[in-house]
Structure formats: structure tokens, C-alpha cells
Amino acid sequence: xxxxxxxxxxxxxxxxxxxxxxxxxxxxxxxxxxxxxxxxxxxxxxxxxxxxxxxxxxxxxxxxxxxxxxxxxxxxxxxxxxxxxxxxxxxxxxxxxxxxxxxxxxxxxxxxxxxxxxxx
Amino acid sequence: xxxxxxxxxxxxxxxxxxxxxxxxxxxxxxxxxxxxxxxxxxxxxxxxxxxxxxxxxxxxxxxxxxxxxxxxxxxxxxxxxxxxxxxxxxxxxxxxxxxxxxxxxxxxxxxxxxxxxxxxxxxxxxxxxxxxxxxxxxxxxxxxxxxxxxxxxxxxxxxxxxxxxxxxxxxxxxxxxxxxxxxxxxxxxxxxxxxxxxxxxxxxxxxxxxxxxxxxxxxxxxxxxxxxxxxxxxxxxxxxxxxxxxxxxxxxxxxxxxxxxxxxxxxxxxxxxxxxxxxxxxxxxxxxxxxxxxxxxxxxxxxxxxxxxxxxxxxxxxxxxxxxxxxxxxxxxxxxxxxxxxxxxxxxxxxxxxxxxxxxxxxxxxxxxxxxxxxxxxxxxxxxxxxxxxxxxxxxxxxxxxxxxxxxxxxxxxxxxxxxxxxxxxxxxxxxxxxxxxxxxxxxxxxxxxxxxxxxxxxxxxxxxxxxxxxxxxxxxxxxxxxxxxxxxxxxxxxxxxxxxxxxxxxxxxxxxxxxxxxxxxxxxxxxxxxxxxxxxxxxxxxxxxxxxxxxxxxxxxxxxxxxxxxxxxxxxxxxxxxxxxxxxxxxxxxxxxxxxxxxxxxxxxxxxxxxxxxxxxxxxxxxxxxxxxxxxx
Numbered sequence: 001x002x003x004x005x006x007x008x009x010x011x012x013x014x015x016x017x018x019x020x021x022x023x024x025x026x027x028x029x030x031x032x033x034x035x036x037x038x039x040x041x042x043x044x045x046x047x048x049x050x051x052x053x054x055x056x057x058x059x060x061x062x063x064x065x066x067x068x069x070x071x072x073x074x075x076x077x078x079x080x081x082x083x084x085x086x087x088x089x090x091x092x093x094x095x096x097x098x099x100x101x102x103x104x105x106x107x108x109x110x111x112x113x114x115x116x117x118x119x120x
Numbered sequence: 121x122x123x124x125x126x127x128x129x130x131x132x133x134x135x136x137x138x139x140x141x142x143x144x145x146x147x148x149x150x151x152x153x154x155x156x157x158x159x160x161x162x163x164x165x166x167x168x169x170x171x172x173x174x175x176x177x178x179x180x181x182x183x184x185x186x187x188x189x190x191x192x193x194x195x196x197x198x199x200x201x202x203x204x205x206x207x208x209x210x211x212x213x214x215x216x217x218x219x220x221x222x223x224x225x226x227x228x229x230x231x232x233x234x235x236x237x238x239x240x241x242x243x244x245x246x247x248x249x250x251x252x253x254x255x256x257x258x259x260x261x262x263x264x265x266x267x268x269x270x271x272x273x274x275x276x277x278x279x280x281x282x283x284x285x286x287x288x289x290x291x292x293x294x295x296x297x298x299x300x301x302x303x304x305x306x307x308x309x310x311x312x313x314x315x316x317x318x319x320x321x322x323x324x325x326x327x328x329x330x331x332x333x334x335x336x337x338x339x340x341x342x343x344x345x346x347x348x349x350x351x352x353x354x355x356x357x358x359x360x361x362x363x364x365x366x367x368x369x370x371x372x373x374x375x376x377x378x379x380x381x382x383x384x385x386x387x388x389x390x391x392x393x394x395x396x397x398x399x400x401x402x403x404x405x406x407x408x409x410x411x412x413x414x415x416x417x418x419x420x421x422x423x424x425x426x427x428x429x430x431x432x433x434x435x436x437x438x439x440x441x442x443x444x445x446x447x448x449x450x451x452x453x454x455x456x457x458x459x460x461x462x463x464x465x466x467x468x469x470x471x472x473x474x475x476x477x478x479x480x481x482x483x484x485x486x487x488x489x490x491x492x493x494x495x496x497x498x499x500x501x502x503x504x505x506x507x508x509x510x511x512x513x514x515x516x517x518x519x520x521x522x523x524x525x526x527x528x529x530x531x532x533x534x535x536x537x538x539x540x541x542x543x544x545x546x547x548x549x550x551x552x553x554x555x556x557x558x559x560x561x562x563x564x565x566x567x568x569x570x571x572x573x574x575x576x577x578x579x580x581x582x583x584x585x586x587x588x589x590x591x592x593x594x595x596x597x598x599x600x601x602x603x604x605x606x607x608x609x610x611x612x613x614x615x616x617x618x619x620x621x622x623x624x625x626x627x628x629x630x631x632x633x634x635x636x637x638x639x640x641x642x643x644x645x646x647x648x649x650x651x652x653x654x655x656x657x658x659x660x661x662x663x664x665x666x667x668x669x670x671x672x673x674x675x676x677x678x679x680x681x682x683x684x685x686x687x688x689x690x691x692x693x694x695x696x697x698x699x700x701x702x703x704x705x706x707x708x709x710x711x712x713x714x715x716x717x718x719x720x721x722x723x724x725x726x727x728x729x730x731x732x733x734x735x736x737x738x739x740x741x742x743x744x745x746x747x748x749x750x751x752x753x754x
Contacts, residue, residue: 021751030227031674037222044215045497052208053490057476066474067374074366074541076204076474083207084539087214091535094218098527102222104520107230 026105033102040097044090051082126308130366137581142588143324150332153381173338178517180345181338182221184593185509187348187537190654192587193275196566197559199545202480202487203373203473206542209488212501213538219501225523225672232515237269239601240508241609241666242365243515243653247672247749248680248741251614256684258609260664260691261508262602266639268657273643276325276591277318284317310644318643326636329596330629334516337596344589349536351567351586354579358570359547369547420738472550495718503659503720555663565588585738593616599639603632608613653709657697663690667731675735676750682735690727694719 056078058064075105199206228243235246241261245254284290290313298312307315363369393518469477476493479488490497504510517523548566555562567583607628612619619627642705667690668683697711697719704712711719 021747021753024750024752025262026226026230027674027750032225034223034674037218039174040221041215041501048208049490049493049497052211052476052493056205056208057490057532058471064472064475066371069474071370074360074368074370075694078475079204079207081196083211083214087211087535087539090214090218093533094215094531095528097218097222098524100532102226102524102527104524104611105226105230107226107233107519110313117559 026107029103029105035099036097042092044086047086048082051086052078056082057084110117125179139670142585142592145343146324146328146336146340146592148747149343150328150336153332153335153339156335162459173516173518173522173524175436175522175529177338177342178513178522179526179533181341181597182510182513182526183217183530183533184341184345184348184590185513185597186216186220186504187345187590188594190275190567191537191541191727192348192351192563192590193279193560196545196548197542200228200543200548200555200559200562202478203549204370204542204546205478205486205488206474206545207539207574208476209496210494210500210542212499212537213534215503218527220504220510221514221523221527221530223505223525224511224669224673225517227518228511228514228669229517229523231546231673234749238515239604239608239667240511241413242613244668244672244683245483247745250680250684250685253680253684254609255615257508257665257687258605260661260687261605264661264664265586265598265602266635267323267653269602269635269639270642270646271593271654272595273318273322273639274596274646275323276588276595277314277643279588279591280321280460281313281317290316307644315644318640322636322640325592325595325599326633326640329599329636330632333628337593337600338516340596341593343535344593345533347582347589348586349533351583352537352540352544355544355570355583358550358574359544359566362570362573363547363550366543366547370474372550373546378652435479446511473546485556491715491717495721498724499659499718500722502666502724503662506662506664506669507658508661508665509597511665511669512601512604521668526686597635599632602635603628606631606635652722659720659723660691660694663694663720663727666687666690666724667727671731671735676729676746677735677740679735679738682731682733682739685734686731689730690723693726694723697722 056076070077075084121464138702195206195210202209231247232238232243235243237243237246239258241247241254241257244257245251293316294312295317301307301310301312301315328340359367360369362370410535417542471477471486473479477488477490480487514523517526544566545562548562551569552562552565563586564580564584567580571577571579607624611627611631616623664687668687671678671683671686697714698708700712701710702708706712714722
């Protein structure tokens with residue numbers, strides 16, 4: 001029988017759905033983690049594209065020569081603050097997310113290949 | 121590419137030995153991998169390694185698969201040609217590892233286990249109980265990846281050719297091939313050397329992949345991933361130190377001057393003792409080109425050499441100490457007996473090598489206008505997440521702990537590969553100026569130059585092995601994804617569901633061999649705009665798979681009509697700008713831009729809208745499917 005609309009337990013618990021099994025924790029954890037990762041992508045996108053556009057682009061109206069571009073650590077400053085710096089931040093945040101935010105879950109089910117293997 | 125000529129200049133055959141070592145090593149690995157097939161479920165082991173990959177194997181196979189031949193050939197050439205703006209072009213790699221592994225990884229692995237799937241079409245078919253979905257997605261994967269496979273085979277052959285072309289046995293082989301293929305119409309326009317290397321490279325990859333299956337691919341990827349990191353780690357400090365520090369290098373990058381080289385002309389001056397005075401620059405006061413090398417009269421140099429562009433009156437200063445002068449005076453070109461000399465036209469452009477949008481020969485708006493910068497941030501991180509060849513690797517890790525640790529490893533791996541490459545090849549503009557006409561040779565030329573200057577020419581072999589490793593690791597992965605789609609999704613699930621394991625085993629070996637051989641045959645006469653087709657394939661796959669797979673994993677309301685519709689609409693919307701360009705009399709490879717954005721953006725938007733609306737307009741999925749994939753098993 002088809003499910004009408006969005007399953008109720010996904011929206012929130014309901015007395016009418018008392019026999020509904022609990023949500024799959026792997027689904028809930030993975031969804032929460034995906035949202036946080038998308039937010040990180042959005043932050044990286046916003047910072048990098050905005051900063052580089054504001055400080056790294058030469059235009060026909062106001063062209064910049066190499067001599068006018070300020071350097072930081074030997075690189076153009078817009079590369080350091082627009083790309084290298086957020087890259088470092090993203091690296092640290094990604095590692096933190098992987099080690100401390102993403103949860104360990106049990107992915108196995110009765111039909112996985114490992115169990116088939118042991119039955120052979 | 122004449123890598124071997126370059127290596128010969130350094131007195132080293134290290135690259136040839138590296139290739140031989142590689143070939144032997146991958147066959148040994150394939151032998152071990154084949155032994156693992158015994159006593160296990162054949163399909164699961166052959167195509168997915170029994171979902172048993174540990175952290176390092178999973179991390180390095182994921183990273184090595186994403187680094188294709190383009191990473192070490194096309195990307196360095198782009199950096200050399202357009203300068204520091206490539207840092208922004210590649211910037212979304214800061215977020216690629218966590219996106220491509222973290223967005224879908226845990227969930228797709230779980231769903232694949234629940235449905236006992238070993239391919240992406242397998243997952244889609246079982247998740248929606250729709251054989252049509254399985255077949256359509258299989259056909260799309262086979263179409264896109266087969267085109268890409270042809271391109272990678274071509275790249276592999278070109279690199280191998282450059283490694284061995286100075287070896288006597290290779291030259292004899294070329295003559296033998298030339299004699300045998302002279303009367304074969306199909307091979308009329310194919311260079312014998314290219315053909316020989318294509319067959320050697322193709323057979324090596326096809327055989328080890330066919331024999332060893334997934335584990336052979338993964339273990340060779342691990343080896344190849346290590347080689348790539350080592351190559352970059354060695355080149356970075358050498359490049360920075362040899363330009364006199366990064367500040368000196370960046371300052372020396374030609375300020376807003378674009379050199380355009382004419383088609384090469386044979387160089388009569390090679391017959392004379394140096395210094396040689398060659399030609400005036402087009403549209404400029406008289407200048408002459410003076411070599412920093414000396415050759416006896418009548419002897420033609422076998423290696424390219426650098427010449428300095430000086431004013432006529434200053435010509436006597438050019439001969440001595442040319443290498444040091446390179447940094448001070450950026451207007452150099454390289455000449456070789458093969459390419460002859462080119463007339464240089466030198467024009468000032470509004471966009472230099474240290475600012476955006478970067479200089480471009482063809483586009484007055486520069487290389488990377490603002491709108492394209494946005495597209496490329498989507499391109500690598502988001503489109504990478506939608507590639508089936510990466511998704512299938514996400515189905516292979518052992519547990520979530522492995523996934524978490526692999527994200528850490530790939531995050532560090534990407535940071536030490538991609539950003540340093542930008543620095544290295546920006547410095548190459550200073551160390552090796554004037555290679556605009558042969559930018560695709562910049563990687564091997566730089567490897568030889570850096571190691572020679574550092575007094576360790578034997579290291580060039582390891583550095584040049586990096587692009588070879590990248591191509592090999594991509595080809596073997598694509599090969600296995602295509603053959604698994606054919607065997608599992610077409611043969612076993614639609615033609616012969618009752619096939620015995622023995623039949624499946626033979627089919628798997630046979631299909632991998634056939635797919636590889638067919639791709640190799642097409643690579644003998646590859647299409648003209650191959651690099652553009654690779655871009656078309658990468659973005660096309662993402663437009664087809666990203667949103668349907670996301671909905672399948674995270675949206676309980678998702679159903680077959682919505683996701684299948686989103687897949688087909690994404691395919692069509694991405695294809696349309698290419699077809700429009702063709703109908704307007706342009707090239708399929710140069711699609712019509714919509715508001716300056718790439719077709720990828722149109723494909724994404726159309727696929728997302730179609731998936732959402734078609735899903736809501738059609739009946740919801742069966743309850744047992746929602747219960748199976750979104751609720752805890754009782």
C-alpha cells in the first residue's frame with residue numbers, strides 16, 4: 001500500500017503511527033552530517049569567490065600590473081587570503097568533522113556480502 | 121611528448137626502468153588479488169572487494185581515481201598558460217574530500233548493503249524496485265565512461281611513448297608495426313609509435329584489471345597514489361629554491377605580457393656555430409635570439425635549449441650565464457630541432473599572470489571570468505559528488521570508522537597535491553619561459569630541469585612516473601565500473617538471472633577484456649576534441665546522477681518516476697547547450713553559455729527541479745520500500 005505523503009515519523013511522532021518502527025539512526029545521522037557539510041561548502045564558496053573577486057581580479061577599467069599586486073608569503077595576497085587560508089580552515093574543519101562530528105554507525109544488515117561470504 | 125629526449129639529456133633512463141618496475145609490480149599485485157577471489161562470493165569480491173576496504177586502501181583508491189591524467193598533464197599546462205588564477209579555478213578542492221565522501225558515503229554504503237547491491241544501477245533498481253531505472257542508469261554510465269576511457273587510453277599511450285622512444289627495441293618495434301600496418305586502411309593515419317604504445321599500455325591495464333578485479337585496482341591505486349604525493353613533495357621545494365624564493369618568482373612572472381608564437385619553422389641556424397642570430401619579432405624593433413648552449417658546426421642538437429631574447433646592441437651579453445638571466449628577463453622562447461623556431465609576437469594584455477581573470481589567447485574576457493569561477497566551485501566539489509565511479513567506491517569501505525579516517529587522509533592528500541601544483545607551475549613560467557606552444561610538455565620538462573639543476577637527474581624518473589600513475593589508476597577504475605554494469609545490471613539481472621557463479625565468473629573476465637579492447641580500438645583513432653569531451657563526460661554524469669541519488673538516499677517521498685525523470689532531464693538540459701552550439705554552426709565541444717555559466721549549472725538546475733516536481737506529481741513510493749530504507753529494522 002502506498003505511503004500517503006511524507007512518512008509521519010520523519011515529520012515528527014504521531015499517536016496514529018504508534019506501530020511505526022523508529023527512524024533508522026544511520027539515515028538521521030547521515031542526513032544531519034550532510035547538512036553540516038553543505039553548510040561548510042557554502043561558507044567556503046562564499047568566502048573564496050567573494051574575496052578573490054573583490055581583491056584578485058583586474059578589470060579593463062582598472063587594470064593591475066604584476067608590480068601592483070601585494071604579496072604575502074611570496075604569493076599574491078588574494079591567493080593567500082582567498083584560497084590558501086580558507087583551504088587551511090576547511091582542512092582543519094573537515095578533519096574535525098571526520099574525527100569528532102561524524103558518528104560511528106552500524107552499516108551491516110542481514111543481506112550484506114560479508115554474511116554471504118561466511119555462508120559459502 | 122619527448123620525455124625520453126629530455127631524460128637522455130640528464131643522462132638518465134630512470135623513467136624507462138620505472139615503467140618496467142610498474143608493469144611487473146601491477147602484475148604481481150593482480151596475481152595476489154586473484155587469489156583473494158577464491159572462496160568468496162565472486163561478483164562481490166571481483167567488483168567491490170567484498171566491502172572490506174580498510175582506511176588506507178579506501179582513501180588512496182578514492183584519491184587516485186579522482187586524479188586522472190589531466191591532473192599531471194592538462195592542469196600544469198593550464199597553470200603555466202594562465203598563471204595564479206588557477207588557484208581559484210581549483211579552489212573547491214579545499215572542500216572536495218569531505219563533500220565527495222561525506223555527503224553520500226555513509227548512507228549509500230548502508231543502502232547498498234540493505235539491497236545487497238554492488239553497482240550504482242543495482243542500488244537505484246533495488247531502492248525503487250524499477251528494472252527500467254537500472255537499465256537507463258546502466259546505459260548512461262556505459263556511454264559516459266566509455267568515452268572517457270578512450271581519452272584516458274590515448275593519454276596513457278602518449279606518456280608511454282615519451283618514456284620509451286629512445287630505446288632501441290622500441291624503435292625496432294615501431295618499424296615492425298609500420299610495416300605490418302601500412303596496408304591496413306583503418307590504421308592509415310595512425311602513427312606506428314602511438315599504436316605500439318597504445319597496445320602495450322592497453323594490454324597491461326586490461327590484463328591486470330581483468331585478472332585481479334577490484335582488489336588489483338585498489339592496491340595498484342595505493343602504489344600510484346604514493347608515487348603522486350612523492351612527485352609533488354620533491355618538486356615543490358626544488359621549484360621554489362631554484363627561482364630564488366617564491367616572492368622573486370611571482371615578481372618575475374611576465375607582467376601583463378602575452379607571447380604568441382607562430383607555427384614553427386625549421387631552424388637553418390642549427391647548422392652554424394653559435395651565437396645564432398635568427399629573426400626579428402613581428403611588429404617590434406629588431407631583436408635577436410641567442411642560445412645558451414654551444415654546438416659544433418654541422419651537428420644538430422638532440423635536445424631543446426633555451427635562447428634569450430636580447431636587443432641587437434646587447435647581443436654579446438646573451439651567451440654567458442643565460443640561466444641566471446632567465447629570471448631577470450622573462451622574454452625567452454625555447455627552440456628545438458623538432459619544432460624549429462617560432463616568431464614571437466608580444467602584446468600587452470589587460471589581465472596578467474598574477475591576477476584574475478588570467479590571460480587568454482582566445483577570449484577577450486580572460487581565462488576565468490567571475491561567472492565561470494562560480495561554475496568551477498560547483499564543478500569539482502558538487503559534480504564530483506555525483507560521479508558514479510566515486511559512488512561505487514563509497515560502497516566498498518568496511519565500516520564508518522574507515523570512512524571517517526579516510527576523509528582525514530584524502531583531505532590532507534588533496535591539500536598536498538593540488539595547491540602545491542599551482543605554486544610549482546607558476547614558478548615554471550620563470551624557470552622555463554616561452555613554452556606556450558608546448559605547454560603540455562611542461563611537467564616532464566620541469567621534472568628534468570629541477571632534478572638536473574639539483575644534481576639528481578635520476579629523480580626525474582620518479583617525477584615523470586606520477587602522470588603515468590594517474591592515468592593508469594583512472595583507466596583501471598573506469599574499466600571495472602563499466603564491466604560491472606554490463607555483467608551485473610544487464611546480463612545477470614535482465615538476461616540470465618539464474619546464471620551460475622562459473623558463468624558469471626567467465627562473463628566478468630570476458631566483459632572486462634572486451635570493454636578494454638573496444639576502448640583501445642577506438643583510441644587508435646580518437647576524436648579531435650577529446651579533452652573537451654572529458655569535461656562533457658564529467659559534468660554530464662553529475663547532471664544525471666547527483667540529484668536522483670541524493671533524493672534516493674535522503675528523501676523518503678522520492679519515487680522512481682521523479683528520480684528517473686530528473687536523471688533524463690538533467691541529461692537533456694546538459695546536452696542542449698552543446699547541441700545548440702552545433703546547430704548554430706559552432707562546435708559540439710564549445711557549448712552555448714547561459715548567462716556566462718557552464719552547461720553544468722543548467723543541467724543541475726533542470727535535474728533538481730524535475731526530480732522535485734515529478735516526484736510530487738506522481739504517487740508516493742510503496743510503504744515497504746520506505747520502511748526498509750528509512751526505518752530501523754525490527
